[in-house]
């Protein structure tokens with residue numbers, strides 16, 4: 179079966195990618211663009227930058243120490259997409275493999291001398307995932323042989339070693355290879371890599387052991403910490419090992435880590451990571467919108483982790499976070515033309531970025547997508563994720579089908595064939611039409627935000643109210659029957675936990691699964707000086723999407739004096755003459771930055787909450803101070 183993750187047990191069973199066919203729609207369009215544009219874009223850039231040439235022995239070697247992994251991620255994308263260029267690129271890779279299975283264009287000749295930073299095992303992880311993708315979409319060939327030889331080399335070299343790789347990734351890859359081939363040594367190697375981490379298994383580095391999760395054994399860690407992508411990939415591997423070995427304690431440990439990370443270390447968009455210096459999670463509640471790192475790869479990794487936990491437990495909260503992250507990180511990262519990408523995904527950008535065309539540094543402040551990066555992990559990660567996106571849409575076994583993500587398409591399982599018709603995420607109606615009947619349960623996810631959702635099926639006229647979670651209907655389905663889910667799509671204001679200091683006094687707008695933002699192209703409106711009145715947003719359909727309009731109120735900065743005073747800041751937000759604010763247009767966050775350099779913010783100061791709109795002052799005010807007066811010293 180063709181799917182990136184095929185556990186041998188769990189609450190839910192994946193379907194093959196060919197059993198979920200996406201039609202034109204939000205995700206179907208992006209998957210098609212990825213197949214037709216982004217995959218070739220990535221290949222062209224890696225030729226241009228010499229990263230593919232490294233495998234042909236071209237010297238000097240170019241790219242960073244982990245650039246081999248980018249070719250492997252692209253091979254994985256090509257495998258899921260059925261791309262015709264795969265065999266030629268695989269041939270180039272195969273020629274660089276050494277006789278004992280070793281394969282790395284940077285470290286050949288000085289193998290495993292820097293496990294902390296060398297990324298050799300990390301690179302194998304991506305190679306093995308590409309091999310598994312090829313095996314499951316095509317069957318054994320040159321690429322799958324290269325991957326198995328590399329995995330066997332790793333088993334021989336590291337089974338009885340005490341060390342591991344500074345960047346997790348190989349763990350989940352080895353488990354998946356075990357699932358694909360049944361070779362126990364690959365699972366055992368993965369298990370040992372997970373278990374030895376934190377004992378510790380690596381040397382000291384200046385960023386500290388938590389950076390690469392070597393500070394604590396996985397099963398004892400309370401929360402995800404350190405480098406966000408490393409932490410999330412490791413958690414994926416730990417879930418895979420736990421599921422295949424029946425290790426309930428390990429699975430529960432990762433579930434608890436996920437729960438605390440989501441409660442305290444996750445941005446509204448689903449983005450993870452608050453620190454630029456080490457691309458890391460911050461402390462609990464350290465979630466500054468303008469300094470959010472929220473690397474695209476961390477978003478991809480978070481979706482991968484939530485998906486694994488969903489398969490293991492069947493708990494809708496995992497599909498909820500995957501949805502949030504897919505729409506507001508994965509879809510945001512890639513430009514509407516599929517040819518440029520965000521590496522970091524901040525929730526506020528104060529200064530428009532300078533246009534750029536060539537290779538960008540990866541730790542860019544945000545504001546403008548780049549066609550390529552010096553560390554270009556994100557574009558290929560997007561490519562392989564979109565190429566296998568159908569994996570996240572539905573699961574099923576026997577006569578049962580569970581639909582997790584709503585996008586137009588067809589789903590086949592057992593005797594049932596279903597057509598999903600929906601304008602989601604712009605409209606909330608989801609119609610599931612039975613094309614070929616059968617006996618079983620059709621389950622639909624009601625997202626946590628969807629209070630007031632209704633379900634209707636069979637001959638019933640009125641929908642019945644359904645609670646968030648999964649709602650299922652079991653019967654003998656006949657062709658032509660339908661299930662209707664109606665999700666309430668009114669835009670809603672969202673407020674942060676008060677412990678998130680950087681967001682206090684602000685609110686954001688969401689509609690369905692989408693986070694919205696204000697974007698300012700040029701200078702208007704000046705977002706830094708705007709507050710909003712949290713009244714019901716007005717809807718403005720625009721080019722097949724839905725934009726929103728809220729009431730904005732301009733600030734009145736006193737001066738450029740010392741910005742701290744002995745009184746709370748009472749500077750009023752200014753109501754224009756006539757008494758009402760100005761219309762502030764909000765667009766879906768994932769669409770921002772497609773109209774040129776811009777400023778942007780998701781979290782908006784609330785005029786009423788922090789800065790009361792001033793009433794005309796009564797005569798003889800006892801305090802003698804106006805709301806706007808500040809004392810500066």
Ligand SMILES: [Zn+2]
Pocket residue numbers: 473474475476521554555556557559
């Ligand atoms: Zn990345």
